[in-house]
Structure formats: C-alpha cells, structure tokens
Amino acid sequence: ETSTAVAPARAAGQRSMIGVPFDRYDEVRIGLIGLGNRGMGMLTGWVAVPGAVVTAVCDTLPDRANRAADTVQAETGARPTVYTGGDRAYEELCASDEVDLVYVATPWDWHFRQGLAAVEGGKHVGIELPIATELKELWQLVDASERFRRHVFLMENCCYGRNELAILRMAHDGLFGELTNGHGGYLHDLRDLLFSGYYEPDDWRRAWHTRMDASFYSMHGLGPISACMDINRGDRFTYLTAMSSVALGLADYRERFMPPDHPSWTETYVKGDRTTILLRTDKGRLVRAEHDVSSPRPYSRINSIAGTRGLFEDYPTRIYVEPDHSGHEWADAQPYLDRYDHWLWRKVGDDAENNGGHGGMDYILQWRIVQQMRAGLVPDIDVYDSAVWCSSVPLSAESIRKGSRPVAVPDFTRGRWREARPGLDSEETDMPEVTRG
Numbered sequence: 001e002t003s004t005a006v007a008p009a010r011a012a013g014q015r016s017m018i019g020v021p022f023d024r025y026d027e028v029r030i031g032l033i034g035l036g037n038r039g040m041g042m043l044t045g046w047v048a049v050p051g052a053v054v055t056a057v058c059d060t061l062p063d064r065a066n067r068a069a070d071t072v073q074a075e076t077g078a079r080p081t082v083y084t085g086g087d088r089a090y091e092e093l094c095a096s097d098e099v100d101l102v103y104v105a106t107p108w109d110w111h112f113r114q115g116l117a118a119v120e121g122g123k124h125v126g127i128e129l130p131i132a133t134e135l136k137e138l139w140q141l142v143d144a145s146e147r148f149r150r151h152v153f154l155m156e157n158c159c160y161g162r163n164e165l166a167i168l169r170m171a172h173d174g175l176f177g178e179l180t181n182g183h184g185g186y187l188h189d190l191r192d193l194l195f196s197g198y199y200e201p202d203d204w205r206r207a208w209h210t211r212m213d214a215s216f217y218s219m220h221g222l223g224p225i226s227a228c229m230d231i232n233r234g235d236r237f238t239y240l241t242a243m244s245s246v247a248l249g250l251a252d253y254r255e256r257f258m259p260p261d262h263p264s265w266t267e268t269y270v271k272g273d274r275t276t277i278l279l280r281t282d283k284g285r286l287v288r289a290e291h292d293v294s295s296p297r298p299y300s301r302i303n304s305i306a307g308t309r310g311l312f313e314d315y316p317t318r319i320y321v322e323p324d325h326s327g328h329e330w331a332d333a334q335p336y337l338d339r340y341d342h343w344l345w346r347k348v349g350d351d352a353e354n355n356g357g358h359g360g361m362d363y364i365l366q367w368r369i370v371q372q373m374r375a376g377l378v379p380d381i382d383v384y385d386s387a388v389w390c391s392s393v394p395l396s397a398e399s400i401r402k403g404s405r406p407v408a409v410p411d412f413t414r415g416r417w418r419e420a421r422p423g424l425d426s427e428e429t430d431m432p433e434v435t436r437g
C-alpha cells in the first residue's frame with residue numbers, strides 16, 4: 001500500500017464529524033470486546049465511573065468472558081450479557097440494542113473490523129492503539145463515522161496523563177513561546193512479556209515483529225504533542241520520514257532465555273529495535289516519536305515540548321523556560337505542574353488513583369468519555385485525530401521500505417484542519433447527576 005495524501009471523495013450524504021456533540025445519554029451502556037490484560041484492567045474503571053454500566057462482554061475465550069461478567073456482577077449486582085465461543089462473537093455484541101459504547105481491547109489485527117462493526121451497528125466506539133494499521137482502513141473508519149454519525153476514537157490514555165495535560169496548558173499559555181518541536185514515543189522493554197505467553201492468542205504481539213518494520217505504537221507520543229500543537233485545529237502533519245535500526249533484541253533474548261523447543265525459534269524478526277519517525281507540520285514544526293520494545297531500558301515516553309522560550313522534558317521531569325531560568329541548568333518542574341494542573345485531575349484525580357492503572361490516566365480517560373456522552377459534549381479526541389496519529393503505522397512502514405524517503409500524511413479532515421476548535425485543553429464541566437441507581 002502506498003500513501004497518496006489525496007482525500008477520497010465523500011459519498012453522498014456523508015458529513016464531517018468535527019464538532020459534532022454526542023447525543024445525551026442518561027446512562028452509558030458499555031460493551032467490552034477483548035478481556036485480556038488490558039480489557040480486564042480497564043473493567044474496574046468502566047464499572048466505577050458514575051452513570052456507566054457494563055452491559056455486555058465479549059472474548060473469544062469463554063473463561064475470560066465469564067470472568068469479566070463475574071467481576072461486573074460482583075461489583076454491581078447486574079450480570080452483563082456474555083458473547084463468546086468464537087472470534088466473530090463480537091458481531092452479535094455490535095448488533096445488540098443494549099450497548100451505546102463499544103470498547104475494543106483485542107489484538108491489533110482485529111481493531112479495524114471490530115471498530116467498523118460497532119459503528120455499523122450504531123455504536124460509538126473507543127479502540128485501543130492503533131485503530132487500524134492500513135491507510136485504506138483508516139479512511140474507511142473516517143467514512144463510516146461520517147456516514148453512521150457515530151464517534152470513533154483512539155483510547156489514547158497518555159493524552160490524559162497528569163503531566164501531559166499540564167504541559168498542554170503551559171504550551172497554550174505561551175510558557176514555551178512559539179512551539180517549534182516536540183518529542184515523544186514508547187520506550188518500554190516488553191521482551192519478557194513478548195516471549196511469555198502473555199498475549200493471547202499465540203503471542204500475537206511478538207508476531208508483529210516478524211511481519212513488518214514500522215513504528216507500531218507512536219500514538220502515545222503523537223497524541224499529547226498533537227494537542228499542544230493544535231494538530232487538526234490550526235496545524236497539520238504534512239509529511240513523515242522514518243528510520244529503523246537493525247533488529248537484534250528479540251533474537252538475542254530468545255538465544256539467552258528460550259528453550260530449544262519454543263515456537264519462537266522458527267521466527268525471523270524484521271522490526272528494528274529502535275524506530276524513529278519525524279513529522280513536519282504545516283507551520284514548520286518538527287515532531288519526533290520513538291518506538292522501542294525490544295531493548296533493555298527503563299520506561300520512557302520522553303514527553304518533551306519545546307519552543308522559542310524554553311522546554312519541558314519528562315523521564316525525569318524537568319523544565320527550562322525564559323525568563324525564569326538561565327545558566328544551562330534544568331529547573332524543578334513541580335511548581336509549574338501544580339500551577340497548570342488540568343481541571344480533570346483536580347476534579348477526579350483522587351478517584352483516578354484508586355480506580356485503575358497507569359497512575360490514574362486510564363480512569364481520567366474513561367470518566368471523560370462517559371461524561372462527554374452523558375452531558376452531550378463534543379469528544380476531545382475524534383476520528384480525525386485518531387486516524388492521523390495511527391497513520392504513522394502504515395506511513396512509517398512505507399518510508400522505511402523506501403529508504404526513509406518522506407511520505408505525505410493524509411488530511412483526514414478534508415480541509416478543515418485550519419479551523420481552531422477545542423480539544424483536550426477543555427473548559428471545566430460537571431458529570432451530570434446520576435438519576436437512576
């Protein structure tokens with residue numbers, strides 16, 4: 001597949017979803033597809049958000065689907081409908097009339113099909129990273145969202161990190177001057193998980209390393225940086241270039257730790273250990289995102305945003321902005337993080353820390369989605385944001401194949417990226433009262 005950057009024509013009757021609010025839902029009925037590590041992890045949060053109710057659960061494996069239903073029943077007293085017994089059981093969940101929002105946490109191969117089935121079944125759908133891995137699939141999700149008038153969005157939890165949201169407010173307040181560059185990514189040593197049978201079925205996540213050389217998971221970096229740079233809200237990514245290192249880490253790990261009869265011995269790893277992508281924006285800004293899950297190292301998402309007056313960088317957290325700082329020395333960022341703390345964290349931060357993973361950002365994301373649906377608000381992250389961030393998967397594969405040549409980034413908004421509009425840097429609003437118990 002090759003990128004063309006030309007937007008396909010809209011079908012008759014198909015209109016943009018930019019700025020389209022959710023209908024108001026008194027209660028948000030949620031159907032979960034995929035109850036492995038992530039799906040079960042997120043279950044706690046879905047059950048805890050005021051006004052959310054998990055009405056359906058689906059996993060290929062009956063044990064997993066039933067375990068999830070048991071958990072919901074134990075927490076709430078009501079048992080969700082269980083869809084299981086085959087890898088197409090999700091089709092029934094997507095067609096059922098007891099679900100308003102579908103949440104997809106399955107292996108990457110399934111995201112596109114399940115997202116599309118949810119929209120065609122009249123549901124809004126939040127999909128784990130990435131929403132799809134091919135450009136034509138990304139366009140199909142945009143088109144389906146526009147045709148069926150349903151929101152499709154990436155469950156980009158890192159956009160709701162406490163630091164990420166505070167930096168966003170700093171950036172919009174001009175603390176860093178005019179933004180010129182941002183750096184992020186996903187640097188996470190997954191080697192033991194990739195080889196341990198953790199991913200079901202068939203160690204699917206390791207299999208991707210035999211299939212293509214691409215930046216699989218840049219969205220954790222691109223989401224928060226895009227928010228700071230108003231991507232699709234005044235600026236846009238114009239082209240991308242990518243480069244990968246040699247792929248050695250997984251084979252080295254296998255050599256040291258895998259028994260001779262392990263199925264991995266038939267595999268050849270083609271995904272470079274370190275993949276770097278660079279994106280240029282219409283306003284001339286530079287974004288770099290890193291991906292590395294095959295090397296020994298501490299976790300990092302880099303999380304840096306920089307401009308004419310200074311910069312912020314995470315891992316470890318630090319800041320340097322004029323006129324406050326000088327002398328080439330990093331300063332303590334905490335006073336700035338406190339001053340710019342986002343309203344979502346002030347409002348629900350304590351609940352978030354008690355109800356879920358990743359330091360609370362997962363719950364903030366879940367709370368915000370349910371709040372937007374119940375209050376009839378416009379989603380912070382829409383199908384256009386999701387599509388452009390996830391286009392880094394096929395575009396990086398293409399650029400790497402072509403010796404790191406630049407490839408054009410499609411404009412999924414079909415020309416409306418110039419319009420300033422709200423996103424993650426939102427005004428404070430309340431969660432509607434729960435009227436039913």
Ligand SMILES: NC(=O)c1ccc[n+]([C@@H]2O[C@H](COP(=O)([O-])OP(=O)(O)OC[C@H]3O[C@@H](n4cnc5c(N)ncnc54)[C@H](O)[C@@H]3O)[C@@H](O)[C@H]2O)c1
Pocket residue numbers: 033034035036037038039058059060061064086087088089090104105106107108110128129130155156157198199200201358
């Ligand atoms: N945003 C984050 O921080 C974050 C963190 C972890 C994982 N994830 C994402 O969540 C997704 C799931 O990851 P995981 O670690 O839970 O994987 P996993 O292998 O633990 O779970 C996948 C589950 O999906 C089920 N499944 C497979 N095919 C299915 C189908 N056709 N229909 C229904 N169920 C099916 C499997 O039986 C399994 O239970 C991935 O996209 C991953 O990238 C995101």
